[in-house]
Amino acid sequence: MRVLFVCGREPEYVRNQIILKALQQHAEVIAITDSGKNYIIRHVRLFFKVLMHRKPHDIVFVGFYGYLLVLLMRLCTRKPIVFDAYLSTFNTLCLDRRVIKPDSFAGRMIFLMDRLVCRMADVVVLDTQAHCAYFTRLYHLPPELFRVLYLGYDEEIFFPRPAPAEHPFKVFYYGSFLPLQGIEYIVQAAKLLENEPEIVFQIAGEGLRFGEIRALAESLGCTNIGFMGWVPYHKLPEAIAEASVCLGGHFSDNSKAQNVIATKTYQFLGMARPTIVGNNAANAEIFVHGEHVYMCELANPQSLVDAILTLRNDRELREKIAWGGYSHLIERYSIARIGAVLNDILMEVHAPLSD
Structure with missing residues (x-):
């Protein structure tokens, strides 16, 4: 054909x-x-x-x-x-x-x-x-x-690398700062975790709401977030490999966020990194909470905090969903x-x- x-x-x-x-x-x-x-x-x-x-x-x-x-x-x-x-x-x-x-x-x-x-x-x-x-x-x-x-995902680019160091506990996200991504909830979660000095956030990317999100972080006085700026596509695997936990999203509760699976989620799982996603209908179609990913409530920074702490405190669960998600993707996607x-x-x- x-x-x-x-x-x-x-x-x-x-x-x-x-x-x-x-x-x-x-x-x-x-x-x-x-x-x-x-x-x-x-x-x-x-x-x-x-x-x-x-x-x-x-x-x-x-x-x-x-x-x-x-x-x-x-x-x-x-x-x-x-x-x-x-x-x-x-x-x-x-x-x-x-x-x-x-x-x-x-x-x-x-x-x-x-x-x-x-x-x-x-x-x-x-x-x-x-x-x-x-x-x-x-x-x-x-x-x-x-x-x-x-x-x-493209398995020639996104594949498992050696596990990162145990400390600090790096929470990684990248995006184009669109409303559906809900990056403001990540910033709010980081603020709630400021008394956990070993947990650090790394947010890569630029885009529509970049200035607004940076201003929010500054107004909250967040000291545990590093804004990495734009990371070229071929460099993304290096950044993902260094993460203890990745945030797949989407974390907004608008209609678009509820109906789609973020591209980055596939990439994170393709690299066997434990990944947190929003509990929406789209993610639930192909992922099982606690087996392939860890789900949190949409538009809820406290729920995201709870997910991060749960995974930080349970290495066995991190490895379970990391390799469970990876095997699931290799088999079906x-x-x-x-x-x-x-x-x-x-x-x-x-x-x-x-x-």
């Missing part, structure tokens, strides 16, 4: 990288991508690349972020389209980041665009069952339109396993045409 792969974000984006590798397990992939930093220019270049493309293909796979590309591809081809939506534009801009009012003209247009694009695709792929159910309710779309493709699931989706879409 020949699959034409296009994506609105750069192909180096983690979700796109994993899907490309997974597609290549079972199909001949023709990738038309662009790594330009400017969103508009990148799409213009992609538009002309697609128009000039002449090599035959059986299916179009539109990767993240591909809402506009689905519109383009539907104009260019009658081949079946599999769309990796990954997120709701309406939810992201109007409910999570709140940069556009949901009931404004722009908000309503974004909502209609999301719904129209999903209808144009033959299959819409999302990262959890909870997310599929959310799309079905939000956009009034048929459940049979959606398929689940758990993100997984490796690139090979994701490729098999993705191939089933493609064959299902392609079968009616073959008949």
Whole structure:
């Protein structure tokens, strides 16, 4: 089977990288991508690349972020389209980041665009069952339109390293400081643990709310948090390997945070690090508390504190969930396993045409 792969974000984006590798397990992939930093220019270049493309293909796979590309591809081809939506534009801009009012003209247009694009695709792929159910309710779309493709991780990059030193007890998190991540609850938990001198927090990354989160830490007088700044992707395994416990998240209680599994959770478990996650419907789909991860209540810094202290005081439990989570991922969410699931989706879409 020949699959034409296009994506609105750069192909180096983690979700796109994993899907490309997974597609290549079972199909001949023709990738038309662009790594330009400017969103508009990148799409213009992609538009002309697609128009000039002449090599035959059986299916179009539109990767993240591909809402506009689905519109383009539907104009260019009658081949079946599999769309990796990954997120709701309406939810992201109007409910999570709140940069556009949901009931404004722009908000309503974004909502209609999301719904129209999903209808144009033959299959819409999302990262959890909870997310599929959310799309079905939000956009009034048929459940049979959606398929689940758990993100997984790249085991060539994230694999177990030697255990870190016992002291200090390092609690590691990285992120892009988006509202759904709930980093403010991590900062509040750090403040509650300031009388535990051996526990230190390391927070890597930059992004939308970085200044706000730093200001919160300063206003609380936190002295046990180190803000590491941006860590390049290829350097992340080194930072993760030094952690006693990793925070997978998401820790916010907004609708988006409740329906998704954080990418970093897969990466942490892939390195056999004991990982704390939010007790949401998405995480509960594939992880078991106390076996693969340790769960805490959403938007609750005290619950996060309790989880950290429990793991700090119980080395046997740390090792149990670290290696339990790692074994679980190797068995079910490796690139090979994701490729098999993705191939089933493609064959299902392609079968009616073959008949």
